[in-house]
Structure formats: C-alpha cells, structure tokens
Amino acid sequence: MQTNQLRNSILDVLIRIDKDQGFSHLVLNEELKSGRILAKDEGLFTEIVYGTIQQKMTLDFYLEAFVKQGKKVQPWVKMLLRMSIYQMVYLDRIPDHAIIHEAVEIAKTRGHKGSASFVNGVLRSIQRKGVPETNQIQDRNKRIAITTSHPMWLVNRWIDQYGLEITEEMCKTNTKHKPITVRVQPLKVTREKAIQQLTSEGLEVEPSLFSPQGIIIVDGNILKSKLFTEDYVTIQDQTSMLVAEILHPEQNMKVLDACSAPGGKATHIAEKMRNHGEVYAHDLHAKKAKLVKEKADQLHLTNIQALAYDARKLQELYPVHTFDRILIDAPCSGLGVIRGKPEIKYHKTENDIEKLSSIQLDILNHVSTLLKEEGTMVYSTCTTDKLENETVVRRFLGQNECWQVDKTFFDELPEPLRGSIGISSVGLQIFPHTFNTDGFFLTRLKRKSSE
Numbered sequence: 278m279q280t281n282q283l284r285n286s287i288l289d290v291l292i293r294i295d296k297d298q299g300f301s302h303l304v305l306n307e308e309l310k311s312g313r314i315l316a317k318d319e320g321l322f323t324e325i326v327y328g329t330i331q332q333k334m335t336l337d338f339y340l341e342a343f344v345k346q347g348k349k350v351q352p353w354v355k356m357l358l359r360m361s362i363y364q365m366v367y368l369d370r371i372p373d374h375a376i377i378h379e380a381v382e383i384a385k386t387r388g389h390k391g392s393a394s395f396v397n398g399v400l401r402s403i404q405r406k407g408v409p410e411t412n413q414i415q416d417r418n419k420r421i422a423i424t425t426s427h428p429m430w431l432v433n434r435w436i437d438q439y440g441l442e443i444t445e446e447m448c449k450t451n452t453k454h455k456p457i458t459v460r461v462q463p464l465k466v467t468r469e470k471a472i473q474q475l476t477s478e479g480l481e482v483e484p485s486l487f488s489p490q491g492i493i494i495v496d497g498n499i500l501k502s503k504l505f506t507e508d509y510v511t512i513q514d515q516t517s518m519l520v521a522e523i524l525h526p527e528q529n530m531k532v533l534d535a536c537s538a539p540g541g542k543a544t545h546i547a548e549k550m551r552n553h554g555e556v557y558a559h560d561l562h563a564k565k566a567k568l569v570k571e572k573a574d575q576l577h578l579t580n581i582q583a584l585a586y587d588a589r590k591l592q593e594l595y596p597v598h599t600f601d602r603i604l605i606d607a608p609c610s611g612l613g614v615i616r617g618k619p620e621i622k623y624h625k626t627e628n629d630i631e632k633l634s635s636i637q638l639d640i641l642n643h644v645s646t647l648l649k650e651e652g653t654m655v656y657s658t659c660t661t662d663k664l665e666n667e668t669v670v671r672r673f674l675g676q677n678e679c680w681q682v683d684k685t686f687f688d689e690l691p692e693p694l695r696g697s698i699g700i701s702s703v704g705l706q707i708f709p710h711t712f713n714t715d716g717f718f719l720t721r722l723k724r725k726s727s728e
C-alpha cells in the first residue's frame with residue numbers, strides 16, 4: 278500500500294467516526310477487515326486513528342495557534358491537520374517532512390490548490406515553531422481538560438464528585454495505552470497451561486489478581502496466538518471478570534443476565550457453572566442478543582439461552598422469585614472505557630447521564646423482583662459517574678427497604694481491591710488509574726433476612 282493510501286484510509290475512518298458518532302472500534306475493525314490495510318500497517322493505522330481521537334482537544338489547541346481566528350476550515354481539512362499534527366507531536370518514527378508531504382498530496386486530491394497550500398503553510402509553521410505548551414493555560418480545570426483532551430463539563434463534574442487528584446490521574450490515564458487482558462476458557466485449558474503456552478509463543482504475560490481465569494498481556498500480540506485463534510482465551514477487561522467471581526453462580530443454578538450483550542459476562546458465568554444449570558441472557562436489541570448466542574457457540578457453551586427482551590418487562594416472562602442469581606450489567610455512559618472508545622468523551626452529555634441513571638434504577642426495580650428470597654444480585658457498570666453508580670444503588674435501597682448491600686461482598690474482593698480507593702458503603706468504584714484497567718463499578722445486593 279502506498280503510504281498516502283494508508284493516510285487516506287485513516288482520514289476516511291476519522292471522518293466517519295466524527296460525522297456518524299460511530300464507535301471507533303467498530304469502524305476501525307470494519308476498515309481492517311476490508312483488506313485495504315496491509316498487515317504491516319495495521320499497528321500504525323490503529324495508533325494514528327485512536328491517537329487522533331484520543332487527543333482531539335489538545336490537537337485543536339495546537340492548531341488554533343496557527344490558524345487565523347474566524348477562518349473557516351472545512352471539517353475534512355481540520356481532520357487531516359489533526360492527524361498530521363498527531364504524528365508530528367506524538368510519534369517519532371515518521372519524519373516531519375514525510376508527514377507534511379503526504380498531507381499536502383491528500384489535500385491536493387481531495388480539495389484544490391488552496392487547500393493544499395493552507396495545509397502546507399500550517400504544518401510547516403508547526404514544524405518551524407513547535408506547538409504551544411498546554412501548561413501555559415492559567416485556569417486549572419481548563420488545563421486538565423485541554424492537556425488530557427476531556428470536555429470541561431466532564432472535568433468539572435469529576436472534580437465535584439472525586440476531587441482534583443483522582444480526576445487528574447483518571448484523565449491522564451484515559452489517554453494512555455491499556456494492556457489487553459484475556460480470560461481463559463476453563464473447560465479447555467488451565468490458566469497455568471495457558472500462561473506456559475503464551476510464554477512459549479514469545480508473549481510476556483502475568484496472571485491477573487482479579488480473577489483466577491485472567492491473564493494480563495504485558496507484551497506481544499495475543500490476536501496472533503493459537504490460544505486466541507482457537508478460542509481457548511477470550512478478551513475481557515479484568516474489572517469485567519470480577520463480576521462472575523462476585524456473583525458466585527453454581528452448577529445447578531438458574532441465573533439471569535438481564536443486559537447481556539455481547540455476552541462477555543454471560544459466558545464467564547456459564548463457564549463458572551461448567552456448562553451446567555441455566556443462564557438466561559437477555560438484551561433489549563435482537564441483533565445484540567444474537568451476539569450473545571454467537572459468543573456462547575464460539576466458546577462451546579450450551580447452558581446459555583439468549584433472547585431479546587427489555588429488562589424492565591422481564592416480569593412478563595418469569596414469575597417472581599425465579600432466579601438464584603441475577604446480574605444487572607446496566608446500560609451506562611461508558612465513561613470508564615474511554616481508553617478503548619475515546620469518542621465517548623466527546624459524544625456523551627450530562628443529559629445522557631441523567632437519563633441513563635433513571636433507566637438503571639428502573640431496571641433494578643423491575644428485575645430485582647425475579648430474585649429468589651435467598652438469592653444475590655450484582656449491579657455493575659463500566660462508568661465512573663457517581664449518578665449511575667452509587668446514587669442508583671442508594672436510590673434503589675431507599676425505595677426498597679427490604680434490600681441491602683451484601684456486606685460479605687467487600688471481604689470477598691481480591692486482595693488488591695480490599696480497602697482500595699473507591700470503596701463506599703454501597704459498592705466499589707474502580708478508577709482506570711488504580712490498577713490500569715477500565716473504570717468500573719460493582720456491588721452485590723440481597724434481601725434483608727426476615728428474622
């Protein structure tokens with residue numbers, strides 16, 4: 278592939294993610310599967326796409342210093358400049374003159390002579406003068422927002438919720454690489470054997486402290502490993518693995534996963550039940566419920582039944598007190614997974630968070646009736662917003678006096694999590710920077726005993 282074809286693909290993907298508010302990982306994977314990107318370019322392609330989105334606000338701050346105020350810049354030209362500046366500032370393997378040359382060529386073919394000369398002028402000035410320092414920004418919150426590329430409302434909100442130190446750490450971590458972790462399929466291989474196999478293939482790995490099935494990939498490409506291609510391991514963040522550990526499903530149980538797609542946690546639960554018992558996995562969308570079925574088939578798990586259904590209406594399907602275990606891995610803003618889906622930070626609004634919080638409470642209120650008297654229920658989200666986590670749980674407990682937080686949950690947490698920051702009386706908030714994972718919230722609830 279000629280290099281400017283690679284850059285053209287990068288630009289197309291960036292424009293599509295921006296315009297359609299598409300999920301970066303879906304658009305990116307589609308392009309990778311199209312065959313337009315050579316295997317040797319996949320790493321660079323992914324790095325420039327993610328990096329440009331991840332640092333968008335910082336790149337715009339740099340750009341503003343070189344574009345006359347009020348000048349109208351077409352969206353594709355702005356995106357071309359952002360991705361070029363990203364390469365000039367954050368990557369050191371491509372010389373500036375090559376980056377500028379390619380950007381100018383792309384501008385010539387997509388636009389006209391004027392666009393090419395504008396792109397050339399801006400990038401050459403940046404090459405000559407260097408980009409401005411973000412630490413000159415006087416306002417502290419704005420400085421965090423621009424340096425780490427998080428919208429101001431989000432920085433202000435997190436400072437209100439968690440204070441300055443946690444917010445700054447969280448925002449910084451959100452711009453950094455997160456190690457991939459995988460979950461071993463215990464019906465096929467032990468973690469020890471999997472670690473041996475991966476090490477013999479040249480990967481550097483270590484066991485996760487969060488789950489006996491988890492492995493952290495410190496270095497090397499897991500996607501090319503035999504264990505991955507033959508479905509002995511599946512990619513999952515360590516925080517997500519905690520859920521099935523804390524739920525304690527047993528082989529003969531009836532378990533409900535009310536919001537289950539794409540099936541990461543449902544399949545983990547099914548594995549822990551050693552393919553016995555029954556896991557009823559629902560999701561609002563039929564297309565997504567299909568993904569759960571596909572994931573179960575892929576991992577040869579036959580104890581999962583996937584069916585599209587609104588969690589708030591599951592009482593139509595099941596009588597009260599049906600399930601031994603219930604998982605509500607609720608739809609959420611996803612602010613804990615910004616590292617994998619950086620566009621989330623620009624697309625979500627405070628209004629979305631408000632709406633989600635009331636949906637989450639609604640789901641809890643309806644689904645909880647389906648739990649057996651002695652059963653336990655896990656509530657989790659992949660967000661770091663209090664309104665969707667602590668507040669939802671507190672409201673649920675306020676409206677349902679016969680429910681409580683299962684206090685043994687805190688004692689059962691794996692060692693590094695016990696007493697970690699983020700523990701409150703209603704659950705555990707994990708921040709991305711504490712263990713280099715996703716941001717995640719979870720808690721376990723049960724009914725108060727009648728004596």
Ligand SMILES: C[S@@+](CC[C@H](N)C(=O)[O-])C[C@H]1O[C@@H](n2cnc3c(N)ncnc32)[C@H](O)[C@@H]1O
Pocket residue numbers: 517535536537538539540541542543559560561562565586587588589606607608609659
């Ligand atoms: C956080 S994701 C679940 C991830 C999943 N548990 C896993 O581990 O792969 C939340 C899911 O809830 C689904 N959802 C949203 N509203 C719902 C509702 N009212 N009832 C059931 N599922 C819903 C979304 O489609 C989404 O797939």
